[in-house]
Amino acid sequence: MTVLPIRLIGDEVLRAQAEPVTDFDAELRTLIADLSETLEATGGAGLAAPQLGVSLRVFAISPKITDGEIHHLVNPVLDFPDSEDQDGPEGCLSIPGVYLDTRRRRNVIAKGFSAHGDPVQVVGEGLLARCIQHETDHLDGVLFVDRQRPEQRDRLLATIREASWYDGASLPEVRVSPH
Ligand code: NI
Numbered sequence: 426m427t428v429l430p431i432r433l434i435g436d437e438v439l440r441a442q443a444e445p446v447t448d449f450d451a452e453l454r455t456l457i458a459d460l461s462e463t464l465e466a467t468g469g470a471g472l473a474a475p476q477l478g479v480s481l482r483v484f485a486i487s488p489k490i491t492d493g494e495i496h497h498l499v500n501p502v503l504d505f506p507d508s509e510d511q512d513g514p515e516g517c518l519s520i521p522g523v524y525l526d527t528r529r530r531r532n533v534i535a536k537g538f539s540a541h542g543d544p545v546q547v548v549g550e551g552l553l554a555r556c557i558q559h560e561t562d563h564l565d566g567v568l569f570v571d572r573q574r575p576e577q578r579d580r581l582l583a584t585i586r587e588a589s590w591y592d593g594a595s596l597p598e599v600r601v602s603p604h
Contacts (some may be wrong), residue, residue: 427459428466434520435597443480443564444500449542450580457540460485472564484560498537529555571600
């Protein structure tokens with residue numbers, strides 16, 4: 426079992442546009458196993474490859490939040506079947522201890538590929554839909570703190586400054602919501 430350290434906000438890899446996977450090889454399957462095992466060890470809902478320092482379009486979804494058989498997605502593309510939103514608390518393993526209400530779409534259809542390159546589709550609602558949107562954001566260098574209302578950003582930066590893991594070197598960048 427390989428549990429790897431998770432990159433924290435401030436690390437450049439979390440802000441990069443991740444590359445599409447082109448080789449569905451043993452290396453990819455090792456990455457997916459590392460993502461799943463690291464995710465399981467943390468008890469989180471999802472984990473994206475950039476959080477392990479790998480700038481590829483892959484994420485793992487915890488079996489705890491999906492009753493389907495798909496526990497990872499490669500090269501995901503999201504589709505929204507309606508215009509319904511949801512508000513609810515959200516956190517991120519790369520920003521420990523910070524939980525904020527975050528608006529997301531309620532329903533999502535995610536198309537992508539399995540570890541072996543087979544096309545797969547996940548239809549997600551509620552928490553699963555939230556997780557899929559959060560993890561797909563990671564592949565585009567977007568963090569959930571970027572999706573807060575501008576007036577919440579000062580409080581958010583103060584919370585990060587107080588966090589035990591924050592090294593004080595430079596305050597991590599929080600971007601204005603990309604909506
Ligand atoms: Ni995250």
